[in-house]
Amino acid sequence: MSIYLDEGLPQPVADELDQPFWQGLKNGVICLQRCKACQKFQWGPEWICHRCHGDDLEFSEVAKTGKIYSYERVWHPVHPALSAQGPYLIVLVEMAEADNVRLVGNLLGNPHDEVTIGSNVEAVFEHHEAGDASFTLLQWQCTS
Amino acid sequence: MDRTLRGKVAIAGVGETDYYKRGEAPEAEFKLALSAIIDACKDAGISPTDIDGFASFSNDRSDPSRLAAALGCKELRFANMQWGGGGGGGSGAIGNAAAAINAGLADCVVVFRALAQGQFGRFGQGPRRNTIRGAMAHTVPYGLMSPAQMFAMKVVRFMHDHKVDQSALRAVSLAAYHHAQNNPRAVMNGRPLDADKYDASRWIVEPFHLYDCCLENDGAAAMILVSAERAAEFDHKPAYLLGSVAGSHYRAGATVHNEPLYATSTFTTLAPRLYEMAGVGANDVDVLQSYENFTGGVLMSLVEHGFCEPEACNDFFTAERFIAPTGDLPLNTSGGNLAECYMHGLGLIVEAVRQIRGTSTNQISDVDVSMVISGPMVTPVSSCIFGSEATL
Numbered sequence: 001m002s003i004y005l006d007e008g009l010p011q012p013v014a015d016e017l018d019q020p021f022w023q024g025l026k027n028g029v030i031c032l033q034r035c036k037a038c039q040k041f042q043w044g045p046e047w048i049c050h051r052c053h054g055d056d057l058e059f060s061e062v063a064k065t066g067k068i069y070s071y072e073r074v075w076h077p078v079h080p081a082l083s084a085q086g087p088y089l090i091v092l093v094e095m096a097e098a099d100n101v102r103l104v105g106n107l108l109g110n111p112h113d114e115v116t117i118g119s120n121v122e123a124v125f126e127h128h129e130a131g132d133a134s135f136t137l138l139q140w141q142c143t144s
Numbered sequence: 145m146d147r148t149l150r151g152k153v154a155i156a157g158v159g160e161t162d163y164y165k166r167g168e169a170p171e172a173e174f175k176l177a178l179s180a181i182i183d184a185c186k187d188a189g190i191s192p193t194d195i196d197g198f199a200s201f202s203n204d205r206s207d208p209s210r211l212a213a214a215l216g217c218k219e220l221r222f223a224n225m226q227w228g229g230g231g232g233g234g235s236g237a238i239g240n241a242a243a244a245i246n247a248g249l250a251d252c253v254v255v256f257r258a259l260a261q262g263q264f265g266r267f268g269q270g271p272r273r274n275t276i277r278g279a280m281a282h283t284v285p286y287g288l289m290s291p292a293q294m295f296a297m298k299v300v301r302f303m304h305d306h307k308v309d310q311s312a313l314r315a316v317s318l319a320a321y322h323h324a325q326n327n328p329r330a331v332m333n334g335r336p337l338d339a340d341k342y343d344a345s346r347w348i349v350e351p352f353h354l355y356d357c358c359l360e361n362d363g364a365a366a367m368i369l370v371s372a373e374r375a376a377e378f379d380h381k382p383a384y385l386l387g388s389v390a391g392s393h394y395r396a397g398a399t400v401h402n403e404p405l406y407a408t409s410t411f412t413t414l415a416p417r418l419y420e421m422a423g424v425g426a427n428d429v430d431v432l433q434s435y436e437n438f439t440g441g442v443l444m445s446l447v448e449h450g451f452c453e454p455e456a457c458n459d460f461f462t463a464e465r466f467i468a469p470t471g472d473l474p475l476n477t478s479g480g481n482l483a484e485c486y487m488h489g490l491g492l493i494v495e496a497v498r499q500i501r502g503t504s505t506n507q508i509s510d511v512d513v514s515m516v517i518s519g520p521m522v523t524p525v526s527s528c529i530f531g532s533e534a535t536l
Contacts, residue, residue: 005287010273012281022281044279044399070297070304070406075347078290087347090288092297092401102402104283117304133275137285 003126004106004139005088008081011128012135017045020059025136028125031059032098043101064123066093066140069102071115087111091140093121108141120144148421151536153242154375154382156252157188157368158494163331163485167262169362177206177258178214180364184254188368188378195368197222197253199241201233202488206258222250226390226526231435231488231519232410236526238493239388241369251370257490258364266360279399291437292357295521296349299440302407303351306454310351312461313439314342316475317355317482319466320436324479327505331359332483356439358481365490367497372536383500383514383530387422389414390526397523409444409520414527419450422529424513426450429529431474431499431508433492434517436481441520449517449527468506477506489518493528500532 014022024031034041035049036056048055070092077083089107094100107115108124121140128135159180161169169176185192192215198208199222208223222244226233234257241253276284288294302308321337324330337355345354375382393413396403405412419425426449434442443461446452451473452460466475478484478495485491496514498504512535517527 005285009287010276010284012285013275013277015277015281017278018281042398043402044282050395070301072293072296072300073347073350074287074293075349076292078293079287082287085287088287090286090293090297102400102406104286104288104401106286117301 003128004108006081006085009079011130011133017047021045022135024059024061025125025138026127026134029061030064030123030138031061032095032101033057034060041098041101043103062095062098065143066095066103066121068092068115068117068119068121069094070117071107073111089115091115091121093140103138105138105140108139149239149242149246149388150386150421150423151384152246152372153369153385154372155367155497155530156370156375156378156382157184157186157190157380158366158497159183159185159187160365160491160494161363163329163361163363163487165331166266166360166362169260169262171260173258173260173264174206174210176260176362176364177211177256180258180366181211181215181254181256184366184368187380190252190368192216193218195252195254196220197224197241197244197250199224199226199237199244199253199255200257201226201237202230202257204257205264206256222253229519229522229524231437232522232525233390234435234489234493234518234526235388235516235528236390236518236524238367238369238385238528239390239526242385242388245369245371253369254366255369255490256364256366257488259487260362261360262362282400292349292352295438295441296352297401298407298521299351299438299443302440302444305407306457308443308457312443312457313351313356314339315461315463315466316436316439316442317342318463320476320480320482322463322467323477323506324483327478327484330479330484331361332479351440352438355482358437359483359486361485361487363485363487365487365494367490367493381501382533383497384533384536386424386513386529386531386535387418388526388528389418389421390524392523392525407444409441409448410523410525411445411448411517411520411527414525415449418527418529422531424529424535428513429473429515430511430513431477431496432515432517433476433480433496435489435492435519436476437519437521439482445517445520469508474506474508477504477508492516496530500530
């Protein structure tokens, strides 16, 4: 399994708020927080629904597609693990089928390519094997 | 009862230490704070023992009770931190100090900021842990961890939405460096910048070149606030606070870049309130200090404070417009965070006051309205307006 960024960055660990999201990624699905009362999504996860203030929240599977809302091409390495990385792309993806919540990821492919806001992207699940500490990152690639 | 700070408070004194490169301050951070405060008291002509309140921001480490003990203050009546937002809080600290004086909680409040990064570690550096949890788990593993990276996507989206060119960002940088050449205290004094050098400079994260990013400095600054009635006691021409705002818009604190209004400096709800309190509009502003963590933040700050329409940025953002003394909107007249020093914006507030007093190294003639926009793109942000006596 190829990974986009060089090894050595801090590895994500689930907490009480977002555990179903990280578990979902390991299973190749995107599950985002939704209020059972309002049936609306919110992200990043909160303890209560920001709309109705209820605390009956669930994680619900969403489509593995989105649109590029914004992006940035990083050149300066801000972590020793990235000292040999070269430029890389960070992308902010808007999920139309989840009330337009946004997810941060990397945009796979040539980091020098031009990026177009509004492009359609699809999810790529980047599995990192590390025994008990295995985790999956949610990456993106252009489909249009 | 009149719910306003307009004309209630004046700046009696300002003080600054020298500004050093990050990590190179020769003194402890707490000593820097004391030096700046003592300097401000000298400027005001008061004894430090008369200070009865301290207001700061950006999680400043110099504890008010410790400062009061070190200075021998007679009593402590106000100990306040503008909560959150880092450098977004500078004008907020001014507003908090002013509100305390106006409400009778304290009489002589110092707003200060001190920073010695060598002693405590680099401000804004990415985490060095092996694992990460919470909201940052959704950004750091993707290589998004520094302030420049946290803000660049907002600026990319804004520039996309309104077809803004790189030249607009460059204009902010060129103006700051130009002003620094006249300011002997500026870190970049003697190191001018031209368009070619800017264009050739390395990318940090697009659209920020090296010269679009603020400096990193050690040092301290302080300002003494008193009620407006006392202004006549002090030697310097008083700078009166006309307006102050701090805060943010709906769900600006949503995590993982989910704030509904995204391509913003966070001033859309605040700027109208600021002008309402101050009783002036953007057209009345004689000189502007606008916090450059990154030039892209200044771009959106000026639009959101009504200085130009978003579609007009390419025409509006020129070095000629921003350069003192001839420009229409002199900007960051001591060199700003890009070229004078980075004291999380308190240096900008000191310069705004100097412009009212007539003591800036890039002085604009007949300044009546002098404005500061503090740290953009965070939450909470803040901005404030000072006025000469003629504005009261």
